Amino acid sequence: MLEIRGLDVWYGGIHAVKNIDMSIGRGEIVTLIGANGAGKSSTIRAVAGLVRDWKGSMTFTKPEGGQVSLAGCPPETMVRLGISLSPEGRRILPHLTTEENLTLGAFTRKDREEIAESMEHVYGLFPKLRERRNQKGGTLSGGEQQMLAVARALMSKPELLMLDEPSLGLAPILVAEVFDIIREINRQGRTILLVEQNAYAALKIAHKAYVLETGEIALSGTGAELLENPKVREAYLGG
Amino acid sequence: MGIKMSFDMFMQHFINAVGLGSLYGLIAIGYTMVYGILRLINFAHGDIFMLGAYFVFFATVSYKLPWAFGVLAAIAGATLCGLLVDRIAYRPLRNAPRISALISAIGVSFFIENLSVVVFSGMPRPVVQPPLLMKAFSIGGVRLVPLALLVPAISFALAAGLLWLIYRTRSGLAMRSISHDIETTRLMGVSVDRIIALTFALGSALAAVAGIMWALRYPRVEPFMGIIPGFKAFIAAVFGGIGSIPGAMLGGLSLGFVEIMSIAFFPKLSGYRDAFAFILLILILLVKPTGLMGEKLEDKI
Numbered sequence: 001m002l003e004i005r006g007l008d009v010w011y012g013g014i015h016a017v018k019n020i021d022m023s024i025g026r027g028e029i030v031t032l033i034g035a036n037g038a039g040k041s042s043t044i045r046a047v048a049g050l051v052r053d054w055k056g057s058m059t060f061t062k063p064e065g066g067q068v069s070l071a072g073c074p075p076e077t078m079v080r081l082g083i084s085l086s087p088e089g090r091r092i093l094p095h096l097t098t099e100e101n102l103t104l105g106a107f108t109r110k111d112r113e114e115i116a117e118s119m120e121h122v123y124g125l126f127p128k129l130r131e132r133r134n135q136k137g138g139t140l141s142g143g144e145q146q147m148l149a150v151a152r153a154l155m156s157k158p159e160l161l162m163l164d165e166p167s168l169g170l171a172p173i174l175v176a177e178v179f180d181i182i183r184e185i186n187r188q189g190r191t192i193l194l195v196e197q198n199a200y201a202a203l204k205i206a207h208k209a210y211v212l213e214t215g216e217i218a219l220s221g222t223g224a225e226l227l228e229n230p231k232v233r234e235a236y237l238g239g
Numbered sequence: 240m241g242i243k244m245s246f247d248m249f250m251q252h253f254i255n256a257v258g259l260g261s262l263y264g265l266i267a268i269g270y271t272m273v274y275g276i277l278r279l280i281n282f283a284h285g286d287i288f289m290l291g292a293y294f295v296f297f298a299t300v301s302y303k304l305p306w307a308f309g310v311l312a313a314i315a316g317a318t319l320c321g322l323l324v325d326r327i328a329y330r331p332l333r334n335a336p337r338i339s340a341l342i343s344a345i346g347v348s349f350f351i352e353n354l355s356v357v358v359f360s361g362m363p364r365p366v367v368q369p370p371l372l373m374k375a376f377s378i379g380g381v382r383l384v385p386l387a388l389l390v391p392a393i394s395f396a397l398a399a400g401l402l403w404l405i406y407r408t409r410s411g412l413a414m415r416s417i418s419h420d421i422e423t424t425r426l427m428g429v430s431v432d433r434i435i436a437l438t439f440a441l442g443s444a445l446a447a448v449a450g451i452m453w454a455l456r457y458p459r460v461e462p463f464m465g466i467i468p469g470f471k472a473f474i475a476a477v478f479g480g481i482g483s484i485p486g487a488m489l490g491g492l493s494l495g496f497v498e499i500m501s502i503a504f505f506p507k508l509s510g511y512r513d514a515f516a517f518i519l520l521i522l523i524l525l526v527k528p529t530g531l532m533g534e535k536l537e538d539k540i
């Protein structure tokens with residue numbers, strides 16, 4: 001559903017992503033792993049329309065067929081096309097309530113009843129959020145904020161859900177829960193592009209994986225293949 | 240030097256203060272909304288107020304349109320000008336350093352004022368007040384004209400309507416979100432430029448209404464009439480807590496009261512009328528720099 005060819009990203013003189021190719025098929029969980037500063041966020045942010053200075057081609061295939069080039073599209077166009085991002089660092093709006101954060105996630109949708117249905121759906125996935133629905137985002141715990149960030153990205157009913165380090169800073173038990181939920185969301189039919197530092201957990205649930213090193217794709221394969229790959233084991237899985 | 244005052248006299252001044260204060264508040268709302276979202280002091284805001292007054296003057300005095308129609312036309316015209324200011328002077332600088340937009344704001348303000356001198360002439364012109372609004376009547380011993388009650392009633396109603404819009408609609412939610420985190424708001428699919436334009440439109444419409452009511456209260460228009468009220472309204476916005484809409488209204492009312500009451504009780508101070516705003520500004524900056532209803536400063540700046 002998303003074909004990335006020869007993607008380069010620059011920040012002024014910094015060449016953060018160098019000529020990478022990626023291919024994400026409908027219904028897959030694809031993960032992008034790599035060390036700090038490898039260019040994972042830059043890649044995913046380019047897809048979300050947040051990066052101004054990029055080159056290459058990104059082609060999105062709409063569910064009803066028909067291909068769209070993502071060149072020059074602002075984030076709001078991406079959301080309308082069905083691409084949504086839960087950004088690194090959660091970026092919850094602290095002065096808005098849980099429910100307002102979720103409502104904002106559904107901004108591109110019109111039908112109130114359908115939005116209410118989606119709200120029920122994410123409350124089903126994250127029951128904690130229902131308890132916290134009228135609480136200000138800034139007063140939620142780190143784990144709850146992460147849940148909210150994922151839930152909020154789901155509220156646009158995306159075809160492609162992109163998650164930038166959803167397990168960052170979470171206690172191990174919560175990490176396991178987040179990965180379970182990602183798998184559940186995928187089972188419900190959403191394609192997922194998962195950026196992670198927690199390579200082991202990400203590779204275990206991924207159909208396909210790419211390893212990014214200093215802006216270049218160093219390795220790619222199925223999740224299972226990379227879990228067995230000695231280089232990956234040494235560099236990312238602690239031997 | 241203070242004077243003794245009857246209750247009726249006091250009520251007279253009280254109503255006067257509420258009227259003036261609510262006008263300051265109405266203008267202050269525009270400053271506070273734009274600042275809350277863009278961290279920009281929209282210096283042209285006072286000029287939009289002036290344009291609103293001029294447009295109603297032309298509509299009703301020059302073109303003899305019925306008042307209701309003239310008022311609507313003036314609001315629409317001034318709103319359009321506010322949108323143009325954003326589009327031409329601010330939007331191209333959205334990613335530039337904040338100081339650039341500030342300089343642009345000062346520039347566009349001078350531009351509007353001087354263009355107005357050229358187009359409208361610098362001569363003050365008298366506004367004809369609709370007789371219906373000026374028909375005096377008494378409540379107890381207080382003599383009033385309907386305009387004196389209409390001004391605060393309209394101002395408060397508009398402020399309440401705006402609060403409803405901001406806290407109960409999707410666009411309002413997007414505004415509150417932008418004021419905190421533009422990038423994340425864009426990720427939610429919000430067209431940020433559209434919401435910013437809406438903010439300018441709302442602020443400009445309120446400024447136009449204030450300008451129209453100002454022109455009715457002090458029945459004349461001139462190209463620089465927006466400078467002092469605009470400046471005072473900005474101070475009112477700071478006093479009330481910049482970024483806060485109830486704060487803007489409260490700041491405007493506070494300033495209205497300080498100005499009217501100090502002169503009422505100490506008539507000798509009337510020459511210093513325009514200085515009270517600055518005294519309020521200095522006081523609030525010393526005592527509570529975030530303003531009466533302001534949030535934590537690090538969130539806002």
Ligand SMILES: Nc1ncnc2c1ncn2[C@@H]1O[C@H](COP(=O)(O)OP(=O)(O)OP(=O)(O)O)[C@@H](O)[C@H]1O
Nearest residue numbers: 011014016034035036037038039040041042043197
């Ligand atoms: N806004 C920016 N301005 C300048 N340089 C940037 C910017 N954002 C990222 N970079 C640089 O681009 C490179 C890639 O950063 P990126 O955030 O994509 O890495 P990452 O793989 O997501 O890292 P992490 O795991 O730490 O989140 C880094 O060298 C970083 O310093």
Ligand SMILES: [Mg+2]
Nearest residue numbers: 040041042088
């Ligand atoms: Mg990152």
